[in-house]
Amino acid sequence: MAAITMTALPSSVDHQVVIPLLKCPIAAAAAAAMIPTVDLSSPGAARAVAEACRGVGFFRATNHGVPSSLAATLEADAMAFFALPDKDKQSTTTTTTPAPGPGSARPSLGYGSRRIGSNGDVGWLEYLILSLGSNSVLPASLRLALHEYTRAVRELSGRVLELMAEGLGIVGETERGVLRRMVAGSEEELVRVNHYPPPTTERDEDDDGCVGITGFGEHTDPQLISLLRSNRTAGYQILLQEADEARWVNVAPDPDSFFVNVGDTLQVLTNGRFRSVKHRVLVAPERGGKASRLSVIYFGGPAPAQRIAPLPELMREGERSLYRDFTWGEYKAAAYKTRLGDHRLGPFQVQLLPPAAAKA
Ligand SMILES: C=C1C[C@]23C[C@@]1(O)CC[C@H]2[C@@]12CC[C@H](O)[C@@](C)(C(=O)O1)[C@H]2[C@@H]3C(=O)O
Ligand SMILES: O=C(O)CCC(=O)C(=O)O
């Protein structure tokens, strides 16, 4: 794989970062048909949500009820923030707690650039990571815009989690809140605002005239659920497993919709019925692309002491858990020691023996 050296992003690291070049995935027209869309206001929403989470682990949600004005205001304020000089971005978001070192069990809150996590991953982006459970130091208008937006998206996340439970067959008025209650009030909700500037260096092109660089490397999200909204700039891709091969598929940007991701934790809670899908962001996949991508992602996680094990109400008679029991606190601690692209659930999977071997 080729590599490209880029210098124009404000750099919080003292060396030049070499970001790998990536080949383009399959054509846009074919890709569009592979991404499920769910109209959240339709009577069949619960079934459609569950079907999408079982199949792809990802879907586009329309008629979601989050006013477009909240996203527009946040986008304008975030763009203004990212246009500030590097030193202002660093200083306005400096928190009182020190940045976590390698292998830490928490994200580096506040402003960051190029470095993703603390284990050596890099991407062509700058970002803000905020915890909804703690106060952040931000310019006043951005803070207000984020507050209003995340209040609405948190509500949407709760509704989607209820639809997921219902679609899994958990139907009672109280019972179907089982996933929603795990996230609400957990103090483990994060919001991340990612800004991907257009590349500043001449790009090499392959034979198809198509190449890009890593904006955000491939990974799955560790929490239960992620809800993403972006501007019109493309770049988001999911890894779809087809009969015998996995292929990267472009997700066409749609500022009027939310994109919902199943997280690793939800995969375990459903004993593998729902799947956390790998995704990544490629910068400038289109020829001559000059636009910045701005995305805002809400991550809903459970409380640190929450036991993560398949929901008893889902398990069929004789069904065994595919994972050993753990708490979110334990999973998070392990996740923050990994590289972005690692298979984080691997160490928690149990080897199920076929019945004959188990008896022997
Ligand atoms: C390399 C890393 C960055 C990450 C923590 C990790 O060690 C592995 C998971 C990464 C991820 C992906 C989804 C979210 O963007 C994120 C905030 C999260 O909860 O897990 C990031 C972490 C991060 O950027 O700190
Ligand atoms: O910025 C994006 O569009 C996606 C980033 C992402 O997947 C993440 O922050 O976990």
Ligand SMILES: [Fe+2]
């Ligand atoms: Fe992600």
